[in-house]
Amino acid sequence: MATFIFVGLSMRTQLANAEEPLAISESSPRALVHLLDYLGSDYSGAVDAKEKSSANQSTKSKENLAIRLRQWPRNFLKQNCILKF
């Protein structure tokens, strides 16, 4: 029972993290450049961290980031930036 609750809470936390709205809400050129920088560099770090699979806190954080990136809404770039051109 305790295990079930723990797993349930973990999943809920993961979902909450995954669904956490991304901070970028404006469509300025700087916001788009920042987003591309972030994606270009942190995607690499996130994938590397996931492959290393360590209990290290920062690695875990990067792994969470990888989950978010993988669950990135398909049209995020277009919704937030491109369609507002």
Add this chain to the structure above:
Amino acid sequence: MASQLPETKLHPEILALTNKLDELVLKKATPDEVGNAAQKAKAQVMQVTHLQSAPTSWPNISRGKQIYAQNCVTCHGEKADGQGVAATALNPPPISFFDASRMNGLSPFKVFNAIQIGVPGTAMAPIKKISDEDTWAVAFYAMSLRHEALAQQDKDAAQKAYVSVADKIHLEDVASLSDDQLLQSGGSELVVASFRTYSGENDYKRALENSKVLSARFDH
């Protein structure tokens, strides 16, 4: 500050590049593929919009320290080691500005953007109340911290190191290139430390006036 992207015929190219990026992320492409696609799209956006990637004059690092104390210590800590009083509640935790694995790939330009735009998926929210000038100052301050000790060890050597490459590296480079890229461009860690800790005074400034923009060689 947040001007909208202008209407130009180049936008379809940006759209194509970001569509490609979207596809790569979806199919879980390699980091190199995603990174390259992101850099191409970024370069295109910067070309189209003429987005400034550097301040117009050398930022005042002392001013940056003040701005940091007023706005950043709660999370990033007084020592800028990511150990602020609010840090324990944050996931992912705030960056330590002494963490080489995180800082090597950053540039003042990226830090500037992180301050003004925020960082997706973290507690780092946009800070809109700081002027562009002060944002550059705190970005340069944050980037200077881990180089301070080396630059302070021998100020004369640091200044000589700076002057030896100042005709090749411009303020725009220092603002837009990461520490890794500066190392590739200018040589020693002392050179990078002298650029990162320089605050726009004395003989350094004269050398800068004749310098050339190097950053065009990089995709930032």
